[in-house]
Amino acid sequence: MSTLIKGGTVITAIDSTDADVRIEGEIITGIAAPGSHDWEDTADTVIDATGKYVVPGSLDIHTHMELPFGGTVASDNFESGTRAAAWGGTTTIVDFAVQVKGESMMEGFENWMAKASDNCAIDYGFHMIAGDINTDTLAEMDKLMELGVTSFKLFMAYPGVLYSDDGEILRAMQKASQIGATIMMHAENGIAIDVLREQAIERGETDPVNHGLTRPAITEGEATHRAIALAELAGVPLYIVHMSAKEALDEVTIARDRGLPVYAETCPQYLFLTLEEHLSAPGFEGAKYVCSTPVRKQAEGHQEALWEGLVRDDLQVVSTDHCPFCMGDHPTLGTQKQLGLGDFTAIPNGLPGVEDRFQLMYHGGVVEGRFSVNRWIEVCCTAPAKMFGLYPKKGTIAVGSDADIVIFDPDVSWTKGAAQHHMDVDYSCYEGMEVQGMVETVLLRGETIIENNEYLGTKGDGRYLPRTGAGPRL
Ligand SMILES: [Zn+2]
Numbered sequence: 362m363s364t365l366i367k368g369g370t371v372i373t374a375i376d377s378t379d380a381d382v383r384i385e386g387e388i389i390t391g392i393a394a395p396g397s398h399d400w401e402d403t404a405d406t407v408i409d410a411t412g413k414y415v416v417p418g419s420l421d422i423h424t425h426m427e428l429p430f431g432g433t434v435a436s437d438n439f440e441s442g443t444r445a446a447a448w449g450g451t452t453t454i455v456d457f458a459v460q461v462k463g464e465s466m467m468e469g470f471e472n473w474m475a476k477a478s479d480n481c482a483i484d485y486g487f488h489m490i491a492g493d494i495n496t497d498t499l500a501e502m503d504k505l506m507e508l509g510v511t512s513f514k515l516f517m518a519y520p521g522v523l524y525s526d527d528g529e530i531l532r533a534m535q536k537a538s539q540i541g542a543t544i545m546m547h548a549e550n551g552i553a554i555d556v557l558r559e560q561a562i563e564r565g566e567t568d569p570v571n572h573g574l575t576r577p578a579i580t581e582g583e584a585t586h587r588a589i590a591l592a593e594l595a596g597v598p599l600y601i602v603h604m605s606a607k608e609a610l611d612e613v614t615i616a617r618d619r620g621l622p623v624y625a626e627t628c629p630q631y632l633f634l635t636l637e638e639h640l641s642a643p644g645f646e647g648a649k650y651v652c653s654t655p656v657r658k659q660a661e662g663h664q665e666a667l668w669e670g671l672v673r674d675d676l677q678v679v680s681t682d683h684c685p686f687c688m689g690d691h692p693t694l695g696t697q698k699q700l701g702l703g704d705f706t707a708i709p710n711g712l713p714g715v716e717d718r719f720q721l722m723y724h725g726g727v728v729e730g731r732f733s734v735n736r737w738i739e740v741c742c743t744a745p746a747k748m749f750g751l752y753p754k755k756g757t758i759a760v761g762s763d764a765d766i767v768i769f770d771p772d773v774s775w776t777k778g779a780a781q782h783h784m785d786v787d788y789s790c791y792e793g794m795e796v797q798g799m800v801e802t803v804l805l806r807g808e809t810i811i812e813n814n815e816y817l818g819t820k821g822d823g824r825y826l827p828r829t830g831a832g833p834r835l
Contacts, residue, residue: 362386364807365400369410369768373417373757374739382415384764387806392760406809408802410768416738417758418452418483418765418803419719420745423602423626423680426456427476431709433697435684439480440820441785442683442715447482447810447818448783449716450800452765453746453755453826455486457514461523462493466501470510474825481823482816483805484765486751488512488545492522494529499536509827511750512543514602517584518551518653527591534595541830543749544592545600548584548609549576549654558706569647571705573636573655578663581654582608589616589623600748601625603682605654607666614675624748626678627667629714629721634790635659648698649688649788651708668725672732677744681718684711685786713786717777723769724796734771750828768802775799783816 364384371380371392383391383400391400401407426442428435437445439456446454458473460466466489477485489510491498502513515530516523525533537544557575561567566574585601589612592599604610604625616623630650634640636658639650650656657663670676686697686709701708719741726732726740746756753762774797779789803811810818 362807363404364406364408364764365404366408366410366415366766366768367401368395369413369415371415371758372734372738374735374743377734382758382766384804384807387764389758389760389762389764392758408768413801414734414769414771415758416767416769417742417756418767418805419450419741420453420455420751420756421446421451421680421683421715421718422455422678422745422749423628423682424454424456424715425682425684425711428459428684430684430711431707432700433686433709434694435711436687436691436694436697437683437685437713437715437785439477440482443482443485443823444816445716445783447803447805447816448800450719450767450769450803451483451715452803452805453484453486453751454715455488455749457490458487458510459490460492460498464493466491466498466505470505470508477825479821482810482818482820483823484755484826485823486749486826486828488514490514490523491525491533494525494533499532502536502542503540506540506542506830511541511828511830512545512600513537514545514547516547516551517588518547518549518554520551520555524551527587531591531595534592534597538595538597543598543600545602546588547603548581548588548601550580550584553580562704562706567704569645569651569701569705569708570636570641572651572708573640573657576653576655578606578608578657578661581606582612585609585612589613589621592623593621598622599624603628603654604667604676605631605657605663607661607663610666610670610675614670617675624677626680627671627676628680628682629718630656630712630790631667632664632725633721635664645699645702648701648708649790650712651698651701651705651710652682652684652712653710668731671726671736671740677740678748679718679722679740680745681714682711683713683715685713685784686711687787689787712790713784714790716782716784717791720796720798720800721791723771723798728797750830751826764804764807766804767800770799770801772797773799
């Protein structure tokens with residue numbers, strides 16, 4: 362089977378070029394000046410992309426499909442969540458397999474493989490959440506590297522659950538350094554945060570906004586500093602996840618200026634939502650926006666700092682931390698966000714975004730004039746692929762790469778909302794927001810899975826992606 366995409370503007374992290382793209386089977390086999398070859402005569406399928414952008418399928422390297430959290434489970438499973446991702450122009454996710462206390466890492470990995478296998482609409486890989494670090498589980502990291510799990514996430518937050526102390530963190534970092542793995546860090550001082558949460562509850566401050574007020578920016582800045590120091594000691598590449606505080610960004614910037622292999626991502630919720638407007642919404646509405654790290658105070662300047670970080674490459678990646686919970690009862694999972702009615706500490710942490718990210722970043726980045734179309738592709742496609750061992754198979758449009766391609770209409774304007782999204786959650790964080798730019802057609806390894814506002818794929822189209830370890834990066 363061969364496909365020709367003709368007449369569009371091919372956009373990569375480097376170039377914007379009017380070009381035809383030829384696909385044979387699952388692979389891109391040619392990129393050439395429009396009409397310069399006889400591709401149209403020999404193609405089984407021709408897609409006319411005149412006036413459109415032809416961009417790489419994007420990568421969301423931070424999702425939590427069907428994650429158990431706080432007595433419930435994230436409402437998108439691998440089937441619904443990856444289908445929604447496809448609607449939003451994302452053709453690869455890297456989700457987090459979880460090792461809980463008392464379990465081996467291999468058990469965690471096998472559990473998550475079983476959940477994802479034969480259910481995904483797009484390709485998928487896994488990072489490993491190391492929730493119980495000891496001599497036995499550290500030894501398993503070699504085996505996981507062989508299976509293509511080349512990044513390990515640690516938590517400085519959530520004491521008693523996923524939390525690791527500094528000694529455990531250092532041991533895991535030393536091991537990762539030996540085997541060429543990357544350490545990902547949830548950088549918040551969870552011990553200090555737990556004190557603030559307890560004190561807020563004692564004062565009777567139970568509304569959702571207190572979730573943000575008890576996780577102040579300084580606790581993220583401090584933990585980020587400490588994570589960088591420990592990573593430097595161990596000599597390991599460090600990737601800070603879901604950064605929301607300018608204090609944390611400052612630490613990453615200083616580390617990078619010193620030449621350390623330190624990287625960070627932010628997420629759309631930190632670029633578009635605020636504590637004052639969203640987390641403080643009347644009644645229980647703020648629960649929609651409860652996630653950790655929290656959305657922050659506009660008045661403190663975090664949003665501008667994060668956008669600027671993306672422009673200057675102090676931040677390299679935008680992912681979502683997609684982890685949705687319904688405001689009302691979920692048909693099969695029951696009560697979700699409302700578990701925290703009257704007690705913000707019981708609100709499940711997480712919000713939807715896997716379908717929103719790619720289009721939102723075009724709107725906020727390109728349409729609003731902050732960066733180029735090429736930088737948009739870099740932060741949403743190319744940098745995540747390079748950072749996590751999937752490049753050049755994923756993350757770009759090049760001869761030999763997988764034919765994961767999005768035809769994107771840069772001009773159409775539309776209104777976001779829960780009524781038209783495909784995520785299995787009953788609200789949108791961006792309800793009523795007017796955006797410009799829309800995903801029109803999506804190809805996964807040469808197969809058209811979204812076209813004419815219709816999903817054409819099949820559950821199980823997505824394949825497991827074993828990833829390579831730390832090599833030369835960005
Ligand atoms: Zn996460």
